[in-house]
Amino acid sequence: MNHKSPFQQTIRHAFQCQGVGLHSGQPSDMTVEPASPGHGIIFERSDLAGTPKIQATSSCVVDTFMCTRLGNPQGVTVATIEHLMAALAACGIDNALIKLQGPEIPFMDGSSLPFIEMIESTGIVQQSTPRRILCVLKDIRVGGEGAEDRFVQLSPADRFSARITFDFGGRQGMGRYAYHFTGGREAFKHDIAPARSFGFYEDAQKLYDKGLSLGASLDNTVVIDQGKVMNPSGVRFEDEYVRHKILDAIGDLYLAGAPLQAVYTAHNPGHEGHHKLLKALFADPSVWRYEEQTP
Ligand SMILES: [Zn+2]
Structure with missing residues (x-):
């Protein structure tokens, strides 16, 4: 994301929320606290003995099926971190301690908007240490051998932006969507953060049988059946699906541990x-380098 502040930032005061976890279906309490420069984003399982901590970095990812799950070598995990991480990235929060009374981040309304609103209402504080950003120096890509294959790519740029195409492949008559996010907190808040998770009604039972999506409901997921949206209030954007894909990407990519200076492009990420x-x-190491922001 693009941040004017050359300094690291945290939140002004702690904030707290409760909600059901998407996959566990269990209620979870979360408190997000300010943290000192250099701390980074760290999750704490406050419900477990010894309150184990897990750093929000890509090296701690243990599972990516249906959500991003982090874990430590002892098998302690936190799941469905991506929507909160997207909000932290968009608001330029470098340092925070996230205390969880359960295995999963509260799913709230299935979007990032509640997290953005909580961060903005407590306020953002600039710290005294310069921020370090991660600059991408050459194209790097995963997937996409054929023209229609899924892929994700980062390329050099002077600021962050994201461009995604997302294709339902004609399933239930659903089509193809494209979105170009040009970056910035205000654009994220208005155009991306409100976009909710989505899924097909016919898949729900299979996921329940696997013990997944137990907390999913029409209150937190856009549910598609026979090519129609089942939610009484409809969609928030006609292209809500591809906007949510941008949201997930920004959350997942913040596990780089620093703001990315790159163009992200993807198909069906x-x-x-x-x-x-x-x-x-x-x-x-030839693909990237850290750059300290100069005040
Ligand atoms: Zn998501």
Whole structure:
């Protein structure tokens, strides 16, 4: 994301919320606290003995099926971090401690908007240490051998932007969508943050049987049946699906551990692709470098 502040930032005061976890279906309490420069984004499982912590970095990703899940070597995990991470990225929050009373981030309304609103209402504080950004120096890509194959790519740029095509492949008559996000917190808040998760009604039972999506409902997911949206209030945007894909990408990519200075392009992206992309990036030191912002 593009941040005017050359300094690291945190939130002014702690904030708290409760909600159901998308996959566990269990209620979860979350408190987000300010943190000192250099701390980064860290999750804490406050409900477990010893309150284990997990750093929000790509090296801690343990699963990418249906959400992004982080874990530590002892098997402690936090799931469905991507919508909160997107809000933190968009607001330029470098440092925060996220205390969870359960295994999953509250899913709220299935978008990032509640998190943005909580961050903005507590306020953002500039800290005294310069921010470090991650500059992409050459194209790096995962997938996309054929023209219609899914892929994710980062390319050099002087600011962050994202361009996605998302194709339902004609499933239930659903079509193809494209979106170009030009970056910035205000544009994220208005055009991307409100876009909710989505899924097909006919898939729900299969996911329930696997113990997934137990917290999904029409209150937090756009549900498609026979090519029609089941939610009584309809969609928030006609292209809500592809906007949500941008949201997920921004959240997943913030696991780079620093704001990215790159153009992100993708076709039918997913959490797994983002994880592989960051792994490939960090495996090749010629593709990126850190740059300290100069005040
Ligand atoms: Zn999502």
